[in-house]
Amino acid sequence: MKSKKVLSMLLASAMLAGMLTGCGNTPAPDTSAGAQPESVQADGAKEEAPAESKQEDAGSDTASGSDKELLSLEVYDVAANYQGIQTGWFDKVVKDRFNLELNIIAPQVAGDAVFQTRASTGNLGDILILEGADFADCVSAGLVKDISAEIGNYPNLMTYEDQIKTFNEGLPGNEAGITYGIPAQMTNTSPTAYSQDVIYSSPLLRWDLYSELGCPEIKDLDGLLDVLEQMMKAHPTNESGDPAYPFSLWADWDGGDGMLGIANVVQLTTWYGEKIKGSAILKPDNTFIPLTDKAGTYYKILKFLNDAQVRGLVDPDSGTQDWNAACAKMSAGQVYLMWYSWQVGFWNSQDRLKAGNAFIYTPVADQLYYVDSDTYYGSGRVFAVGSQVDDEKYARIMEFLDWYASPEGLTFEHNGIEGFNYTVGDDGKFTLINDNALMDNLPVPEEYGGAGYQDGNNAINQWIVDAISTNPNTGEPYSCQYWSTYKEATMTDMKREWQEKFDAEEPVDYMKKNDLLVVSPNVSVTLPSDSSDISVIRNQCNEALCDYSWRMIFAKDDAEFDSMWDEMCTQMDGFGFQELYNFDVEKFQIELDVKLEAMK
Amino acid sequence: MKNFFQNKRKVRGFKEFLYILPFLALVAVFSYYPLYGWVYAFFDYKPPFPLSINQFAGLKWFKSMVDNPVKTMQILKVLRNTFAMSGLSLLFSWFPMIFAVFLNEIKCVPFKKFVQTVTTLPNFISWVLVYSIAYCLLNSTGVVNSVLMNLGVIDTPQLFLQSSSHVWFKMWLWLTWKNAGWSAIMYIAAITGIDEELNEAARVDGASRMQIIWNITIPSILPTYFVLVMLSLANFLSNGMEQYFVFENAFNKESIEVLDLYVYNLAMGSGGYSLSTAISILKSVVSVLLLCCTNGISKLIRGEGFI
Numbered sequence: 001m002k003s004k005k006v007l008s009m010l011l012a013s014a015m016l017a018g019m020l021t022g023c024g025n026t027p028a029p030d031t032s033a034g035a036q037p038e039s040v041q042a043d044g045a046k047e048e049a050p051a052e053s054k055q056e057d058a059g060s061d062t063a064s065g066s067d068k069e070l071l072s073l074e075v076y077d078v079a080a081n082y083q084g085i086q087t088g089w090f091d092k093v094v095k096d097r098f099n100l101e102l103n104i105i106a107p108q109v110a111g112d113a114v115f116q117t118r119a120s121t122g123n124l125g126d127i128l129i130l131e132g133a134d135f136a137d138c139v140s141a142g143l144v145k146d147i148s149a150e151i152g153n154y155p156n157l158m159t160y161e162d163q164i165k166t167f168n169e170g171l172p173g174n175e176a177g178i179t180y181g182i183p184a185q186m187t188n189t190s191p192t193a194y195s196q197d198v199i200y201s202s203p204l205l206r207w208d209l210y211s212e213l214g215c216p217e218i219k220d221l222d223g224l225l226d227v228l229e230q231m232m233k234a235h236p237t238n239e240s241g242d243p244a245y246p247f248s249l250w251a252d253w254d255g256g257d258g259m260l261g262i263a264n265v266v267q268l269t270t271w272y273g274e275k276i277k278g279s280a281i282l283k284p285d286n287t288f289i290p291l292t293d294k295a296g297t298y299y300k301i302l303k304f305l306n307d308a309q310v311r312g313l314v315d316p317d318s319g320t321q322d323w324n325a326a327c328a329k330m331s332a333g334q335v336y337l338m339w340y341s342w343q344v345g346f347w348n349s350q351d352r353l354k355a356g357n358a359f360i361y362t363p364v365a366d367q368l369y370y371v372d373s374d375t376y377y378g379s380g381r382v383f384a385v386g387s388q389v390d391d392e393k394y395a396r397i398m399e400f401l402d403w404y405a406s407p408e409g410l411t412f413e414h415n416g417i418e419g420f421n422y423t424v425g426d427d428g429k430f431t432l433i434n435d436n437a438l439m440d441n442l443p444v445p446e447e448y449g450g451a452g453y454q455d456g457n458n459a460i461n462q463w464i465v466d467a468i469s470t471n472p473n474t475g476e477p478y479s480c481q482y483w484s485t486y487k488e489a490t491m492t493d494m495k496r497e498w499q500e501k502f503d504a505e506e507p508v509d510y511m512k513k514n515d516l517l518v519v520s521p522n523v524s525v526t527l528p529s530d531s532s533d534i535s536v537i538r539n540q541c542n543e544a545l546c547d548y549s550w551r552m553i554f555a556k557d558d559a560e561f562d563s564m565w566d567e568m569c570t571q572m573d574g575f576g577f578q579e580l581y582n583f584d585v586e587k588f589q590i591e592l593d594v595k596l597e598a599m600k
Numbered sequence: 601m602k603n604f605f606q607n608k609r610k611v612r613g614f615k616e617f618l619y620i621l622p623f624l625a626l627v628a629v630f631s632y633y634p635l636y637g638w639v640y641a642f643f644d645y646k647p648p649f650p651l652s653i654n655q656f657a658g659l660k661w662f663k664s665m666v667d668n669p670v671k672t673m674q675i676l677k678v679l680r681n682t683f684a685m686s687g688l689s690l691l692f693s694w695f696p697m698i699f700a701v702f703l704n705e706i707k708c709v710p711f712k713k714f715v716q717t718v719t720t721l722p723n724f725i726s727w728v729l730v731y732s733i734a735y736c737l738l739n740s741t742g743v744v745n746s747v748l749m750n751l752g753v754i755d756t757p758q759l760f761l762q763s764s765s766h767v768w769f770k771m772w773l774w775l776t777w778k779n780a781g782w783s784a785i786m787y788i789a790a791i792t793g794i795d796e797e798l799n800e801a802a803r804v805d806g807a808s809r810m811q812i813i814w815n816i817t818i819p820s821i822l823p824t825y826f827v828l829v830m831l832s833l834a835n836f837l838s839n840g841m842e843q844y845f846v847f848e849n850a851f852n853k854e855s856i857e858v859l860d861l862y863v864y865n866l867a868m869g870s871g872g873y874s875l876s877t878a879i880s881i882l883k884s885v886v887s888v889l890l891l892c893c894t895n896g897i898s899k900l901i902r903g904e905g906f907i
Contacts, residue, residue, distance in 0.1 A: 111868055112868055113867075113868060115647055115648070116647040116648075116873065119647045119648030120647070120648075120650060124648070134648070137646075137648055137649065138648050140649075141648045141649050141650070143648055242741070243740075243741065251849065251850065315740070316740040316757055316759055316762075317739050317740050317741075317759075319759075319762050319849055319850060319851055320735070320739070320759075320761045320762050320849050321735075321739070325735075529646075530646075531644070531646065532644045532645060532646045532872070532873075532874055533644070535646070535872060536664075536866070536872040536875050539865075539866065539872055540674075540866075540872075543865065546850060547850040547853050548850075549850070550849070550850030550851065551850055551851060554762070554851070570670070571670055573670075574668050574669065574670020574671060575670060575671070
């Protein structure tokens with residue numbers, strides 16, 4: 001009997017303890033042990049950190065972090081696709097300088113509900129990286145700290161004073177001009193310039209396959225399909241014998257980037273000078289039409305993919321595979337058409353550029369490309385400090401953010417580690433080495449923090465300053481593709497042939513020469529966020545649109561395609577599409593007006 | 601107070617109450633406290649703003665479910681899928697029982713253990729992994745398509761995962777593959793509880809194996825079966841969402857979207873928290889009604905309820 005009593009007492013107290021710890025608030029970050037499995041590696045590196053950091057301190061003017069105690073910062077980060085403690089080489093970089101540990105909270109991983117639950121506790125995190133509209137809401141809900149008084153003390157952030165000021169003054173209800181946020185991805189170029197060599201989305205073909213066909217001129221999308229069909233006939237498999245298709249699509253990015261519809265369609269609408277803004281399409285003549293308009297590009301591109309499918313050019317797994325599966329096929333050479341400028345990174349390497357079988361922009365005669373100009377005022381996301389941080393933490397956060405926007409910090413963020421990712425020449429210019437570090441997750445030497453390069457890469461995944469900005473130490477942009485050494489190394493026969501054929505240095509030069517670019521200036525406006533009614537309509541319309549779009553791509557013929565389109569429009573109208581469209585037009589008209597003003 | 605401590609029965613009663621107190625607290629915290637979340641259904645809630653009385657919306661979200669024919673159809677479609685898939689598993693709920701009975705008849709012990717282990721194991725695989733297995737088997741270059749094409753049965757790859765036909769049945773097959781062995785454990789336990797004398801007596805009387813199964817084993821485990829069926833009836837509307845979530849795609853959504861998945865898609869897609877709370881309230885109400893009904897039926901048929 002007695003033993004039973006003891007047992008029940010034990011059980012009861014264990015349960016009570018369990019409940020208390022379950023309900024309690026998270027312990028203060030600096031006392032948390034951070035017992036994540038990934039941090040084992042980092043702990044190993046920490047032991048030898050003191051000796052390391054002394055060496056580096058001698059050469060750098062940043063304050064040493066080793067005299068301060070280790071502090072863990074919660075980074076609420078909408079850009080991150082990794083959740084947990086930062087590990088590896090970037091962890092070492094930050095620990096050596098500031099003795100900070102970054103605990104990334106990623107709604108992309110944890111789900112959007114984490115925003116709701118954290119916001120309801122009144123503490124979203126220590127460092128916040130938010131989308132513009134959410135940021136404005138968080139400011140009015142009191143989740144963001146006023147940083148006006150201190151930001152003036154941080155010289156690297158103050159380099160972008162003009163942009164930060166413009167952004168904060170544009171916040172709704174902030175007539176006093178209090179500084180709350182720092183826009184992400186600002187540049188030191190200009191709000192109306194387009195400085196890059198390639199654009200975000202354009203048709204990219206394998207040069208070897210295209211020249212094998214004699215580089216035929218491509219008139220329109222049908223012509224593009226003809227070329228792709230010939231490529232597929234000539235090469236039905238990749239080198240290892242797996243079936244290859246011009247298109248391999250993926251379904252898990254649908255409805256993102258503030259655009260209704262499936263990701264593989266919305267990104268191609270910019271090929272005809274149109275840009276999807278929510279549920280509306282912005283035409284080159286600066287008017288809006290509904291996304292469901294058959295004259296718009298959403299219909300046109302969806303039809304294009306359907307035609308491709310009818311001709312047998314679309315990977316049959318497209319509707320059921322995710323990005324990782326599609327990406328594996330791209331890296332294996334099973335895909336013959338790419339469109340994102342960064343997508344070629346999964347195939348093009350310096351070796352392939354030399355061998356001439358890399359992807360490059362191929363003009364289609366009837367196209368006109370919409371691009372957003374350099375993100376001088378920021379990309380729309382915002383860095384901020386949480387309202388609940390205490391003074392000591394606040395000072396260390398600001399110090400960190402200032403470094404994050406400094407040339408030294410930016411070089412780590414955009415270029416990686418000196419001696420591992422690049423070398424510095426006598427003239428101070430950088431030369432790229434180990435260019436497959438990210439792609440192949442190369443092991444990083446112990447002295448830099450160990451582990452794989454990709455594993456230890458900056459998990460914040462968002463920058464205060466864009467890579468196209470000029471690095472004052474080298475006089476060249478941070479992005480390695482614009483280094484003179486890189487251009488020299490990639491000036492291959494393939495590139496020379498391309499330049500000769502199209503009579504231009506780079507794709508963007510060709511587009512500028514032939515007047516094929518619609519450049520939309522970068523402006524700083526904070527647009528109203530969705531009410532709860534609108535967000536339900538948006539969600540339901542988006543789901544209907546995406547589901548029907550996929551089925552339309554796999555439709556048997558035009559009649560089936562069109563009847564599905566009509567069915568889809570009826571269903572979306574039932575969910576309240578008209579109301580959503582009116583809301584979006586009103587919302588984006590604000591932005592459009594400012595853009596038109598900026599172009600004058 | 602003094603009286604209380606002198607009264608031994610009362611003290612004992614109080615002590616026993618203390619024993620169950622932690623469990624009551626647990627139920628209160630994890631089952632009753634969350635009901636507070638229902639208030640969200642009556643507000644125009646939008647994170648990050650806390651709830652305030654200005655956002656009170658009354659029954660707006662309940663009404664909006666049946667605003668117009670398209671929305672009503674949507675709800676009906678989701679309900680149809682839920683009922684179809686729960687109904688299908690209910691219809692075949694005897695399957696694990698029969699499986700357990702036949703498993704029990706296997707005389708070769710190593711083989712019996714092997715079968716039991718192999719069928720129980722899938723229960724411990726998460727649905728995400730089940731889907732990746734399914735994807736590897738059934739995609740256009742997967743094992744099934746390769747074998748069929750090499751045999752010359754088909755000449756173009758079949759898109760099994762993308763097909764919209766027989767979705768309910770296929771989902772039931774996956775569910776059964778995953779759960780049958782696990783659900784059989786309960787019946788195996790019940791079978792071991794049958795008095796051996798009954799079997800011996802039957803054998804002495806010359807009963808065949810089938811006759812023993814039919815007249816002794818099955819009637820003895822029927823009560824267990826009924827309790828499990830009743831419990832699953834109460835859970836009729838919550839057939840879980842993980843399975844449907846991983847198998848869902850644009851092509852089979854029409855038949856695969858069940859109530860729980862619909863609520864998830866609505867709330868997590870872009871913060872339709874109020875509407876999805878309203879739907880889950882309705883779900884709870886209907887579930888309680890179903891439970892009462894089955895209890896009533898049970899009283900009618902068996903003469904006793906189970907609550």
